[in-house]
Amino acid sequence: MRYALLLCAGAGTRSGLPANKLLYKIRGKAVAEYALDNFAAARDNGVIDEIILIHSEADRAEMETIAARYGALTHTGGPTRPESVRRGLRFLRERGAKGADVVLICDGARPNTPPSLIAACAAAARRSGGAVAAYPVADTLRAVENGVFTRGVPRENTYAVQTPQAFRFDEIWESYEKLPETAAKPDAPNFTDNGNVHAAANFTDDGGNIHAAANFTDDGGTVHAAANFTDDGGVHAATGFRAELVIGSPDNYKITLPEDLKRFEREIEQSSLPVSQSPLAVSQTPTELLNSQFSILTSHFPRVGVGSDTHRLVSGRPLILGGVRIPHDKGLLGHSDADALIHAVMDALLSAAGLRDVGFYFPDNDPKYKGADSLKLLAEARAKIEQAGFRTVNVSAVISAESPRLSPYIDDMRARLADVLGIPQNRVGLTAKTGEGLGFIGRKEGVAATACATVVHLHSSPASHCEERTQ
Numbered sequence: 001m002r003y004a005l006l007l008c009a010g011a012g013t014r015s016g017l018p019a020n021k022l023l024y025k026i027r028g029k030a031v032a033e034y035a036l037d038n039f040a041a042a043r044d045n046g047v048i049d050e051i052i053l054i055h056s057e058a059d060r061a062e063m064e065t066i067a068a069r070y071g072a073l074t075h076t077g078g079p080t081r082p083e084s085v086r087r088g089l090r091f092l093r094e095r096g097a098k099g100a101d102v103v104l105i106c107d108g109a110r111p112n113t114p115p116s117l118i119a120a121c122a123a124a125a126r127r128s129g130g131a132v133a134a135y136p137v138a139d140t141l142r143a144v145e146n147g148v149f150t151r152g153v154p155r156e157n158t159y160a161v162q163t164p165q166a167f168r169f170d171e172i173w174e175s176y177e178k179l180p181e182t183a184a185k186p187d188a189p190n191f192t193d194n195g196n197v198h199a200a201a202n203f204t205d206d207g208g209n210i211h212a213a214a215n216f217t218d219d220g221g222t223v224h225a226a227a228n229f230t231d232d233g234g235v236h237a238a239t240g241f242r243a244e245l246v247i248g249s250p251d252n253y254k255i256t257l258p259e260d261l262k263r264f265e266r267e268i269e270q271s272s273l274p275v276s277q278s279p280l281a282v283s284q285t286p287t288e289l290l291n292s293q294f295s296i297l298t299s300h301f302p303r304v305g306v307g308s309d310t311h312r313l314v315s316g317r318p319l320i321l322g323g324v325r326i327p328h329d330k331g332l333l334g335h336s337d338a339d340a341l342i343h344a345v346m347d348a349l350l351s352a353a354g355l356r357d358v359g360f361y362f363p364d365n366d367p368k369y370k371g372a373d374s375l376k377l378l379a380e381a382r383a384k385i386e387q388a389g390f391r392t393v394n395v396s397a398v399i400s401a402e403s404p405r406l407s408p409y410i411d412d413m414r415a416r417l418a419d420v421l422g423i424p425q426n427r428v429g430l431t432a433k434t435g436e437g438l439g440f441i442g443r444k445e446g447v448a449a450t451a452c453a454t455v456v457h458l459h460s461s462p463a464s465h466c467e468e469r470t471q
């Protein structure tokens with residue numbers, strides 16, 4: 001199950017309104033309803049299963065009426081954000097949430113969360129255990145002490161944290177159970193960021209791969225230290241923030257101050273104008289707007305690549321496929337060890353990442369690659385796609401050879417490929433086929449391989465979106 005906890009329990013004191021800003025109506029619709037629109041769309045598209053609106057006791061009647069319109073459940077939150085989250089998690093546990101179920105924790109005060117971002121966070125949490133939407137900081141940062149600027153703060157790799165933040169249920173549950181009660185009291189420094197709570201419990205994730213068994217420590221010191229921080233980027237790094245980054249959206253702002261509410265109100269008024277009258281048309285045409293949204297939203301999507309390779313079978317050469325030496329009276333001819341399977345997989349990976357091919361990076365007239373172990377070349381190809389921000393999701397390949405029989409070696413090949421690619425063996429699929437006596441395969445003149453790979457772009461930046469658009 002995938003649950004979304006929509007936090008609507010804040011009193012909204014900073015927004016300058018006497019009541020909860022989430023109940024403030026624009027065009028007859030409360031801010032909370034605009035947020036619910038996005039989560040209901042995600043639910044209707046099968047991205048999440050249940051929405052739970054967390055409200056304060058004071059707003060119960062109004063929030064229950066709103067939730068009912070969207071088929072959302074409700075639960076009463078606490079006096080602080082961490083306490084609201086904790087109560088929401090307990091409610092989910094009572095409803096049977098467990099283990100690898102995914103819970104998204106979201107600010108009700110973000111009325112513009114794209115449903116695709118909700119989907120990307122849910123998928124990343126399933127993959128890595130934790131995922132946090134964040135957006136690169138564009139403004140110049142300066143530190144201030146006693147009203148005077150002291151020093152510049154480098155903004156490289158600095159991200160403003162947004163929601164959704166999505167986690168495996170067992171991980172976030174245990175994180176909150178470990179969080180000392182003091183951190184949830186109104187006078188204690190509050191976590192405003194569930195990613196920090198998650199990180200505080202000392203989760204590591206294996207670089208976007210399947211999360212190993214939860215790596216909790218019993219070191220209360222970590223959690224105590226964590227209770228003293230607020231969510232600034234430097235502390236994230238210091239505490240070993242290990243949730244996966246999902247690039248958020250500049251439009252996914254949180255309504256905190258009166259200006260934010262005015263901005264949202266203005267956007268709603270403008271979006272109901274005909275395009276020709278919309279101030280948006282001055283800076284961006286609807287097509288440009290769509291293109292930039294498309295680029296940002298699809299940057300999270302998996303990308304597929306295909307590759308193939310053929311080598312001639314000759315006497316006097318070893319037969320090496322998938323890094324495994326296979327006893328046979330002939331072997332494959334080539335500059336390197338002529339491992340057609342690995343070369344096909346490399347091309348698939350490089351192609352999925354939008355890079356050039358094996359021949360480009362490992363030319364067969366370069367003495368460096370004479371007799372090269374293709375497993376080592378595969379490791380280099382992996383490094384290239386990772387430098388470009390990609391991670392391998394899975395590979396799948398077909399080897400075509402009339403003889404020898406390859407099935408006894410398939411699992412060994414899978415293990416070697418998985419090892420070099422840093423993915424579990426069950427993400428490497430290999431199929432062996434014969435040529436049924438037809439063609440060069442059937443005449444035992446050569447061996448061919450075809451491969452597919454999927455990769456995901458983990459650390460995209462606005463700059464790379466721009467590159468994509470202009471390519």
Ligand SMILES: [Zn+2]
Binds near residue numbers: 310311334338339340
């Ligand atoms: Zn080759």
